């Protein structure tokens with residue numbers, strides 16, 4: 001008889017954003033006249049920019065001619081894109097990352113879920129609490145989490161690093177137990193908190209000292225405004241011997257529906273006597289057939305001079321939303337943070353409401369959708385996340401509705 005992967009039974013409920021979508025669909029079926037404003041999932045709303053569109057068109061046209069048609073993409077990514085990333089991103093920031101250390105994929109979500117496959121199931125992972133749920137869920141599926149402990153909201157074998165108001169939503173270095181794999185995400189999803197270069201250096205030094213690996217999710221780096229906040233972990237000394245970096249084209253260039261991302265694994269990152277670069281290359285080439293040529297051409301255009309200008313315009317647009325939400329809610333008496341170097345605003349729910357109660361309250365009374373903080377971990381309870389990725393007019397309307405409650 002076929003047996004299933006029982007680790008899946010250890011997962012708690014359905015995926016956070018699926019649960020929200022279901023609730024909103026039910027509400028909208030029952031209230032067809034409600035003008036719902038969605039500031040829940042961090043999905044972009046603005047169109048792709050002209051340079052990206054023209055690059056997509058050109059690439060499509062190449063497909064109609066036998067001489068320029070492309071079949072399977074190279075499994076690790078086209079050289080033109082890997083080089084564009086290395087030259088225009090890492091080298092400009094003074095990071096020692098070469099084109100062949102970059103693995104192109106169809107998005108950071110897949111990479112952040114899949115990367116754990118190259119590590120032993122015996123490894124102990126540490127995550128920020130609250131955090132993007134994919135890190136925990138993918139480790140639960142792999143059987144690395146231990147059991148779920150009712151009442152705590154935690155898995156027994158995962159180290160949760162509290163990110164609370166008291167510590168500025170920044171995790172402290174683990175002292176009781178040394179994790180083998182440390183997930184860090186900055187600017188942070190969901191709190192919007194950031195880490196300075198000198199603080200991040202401490203994590204890099206810790207990981208090198210203990211031979212841990214940091215999986216650094218920098219999907220939101222385009223939103224960084226402050227000079228002392230690093231865009232890449234490789235801005236820190238010796239990060240190439242302890243860190244993997246995950247990056248996305250979704251939030252900067254609006255590719256949530258186009259799908260493109262990449263993972264960086266430096267060649268000098270070795271654990272257990274093995275090159276992690278080699279392991280991930282093996283995994284990638286076995287399980288993945290490469291992001292589409294058309295999409296990789298669009299990715300290359302992101303790094304053109306015009307592309308960079310246009311992308312900055314997109315980011316500025318969303319950051320105007322972030323400021324409006326931040327200032328509007330603050331004026332209305334909410335305790336808010338984030339939104340300065342990140343497209344997420346993190347707010348304390350009023351009157352000690354639970355995160356899900358506030359979700360229902362906001363949906364029912366203001367017809368505004370956000371994301372309950374508890375969906376990101378036990379320390380997210382009593383908090384709520386709003387995204388700045390909406391239309392400006394809709395964002396203003398949502399904030400005004402909340403203010404008028």
Ligand code: MLT
Nearest residue numbers: 040041042043109132189
């Ligand atoms: C989020 O809302 O947290 C993100 O959009 C989810 C994602 O990037 O997969």
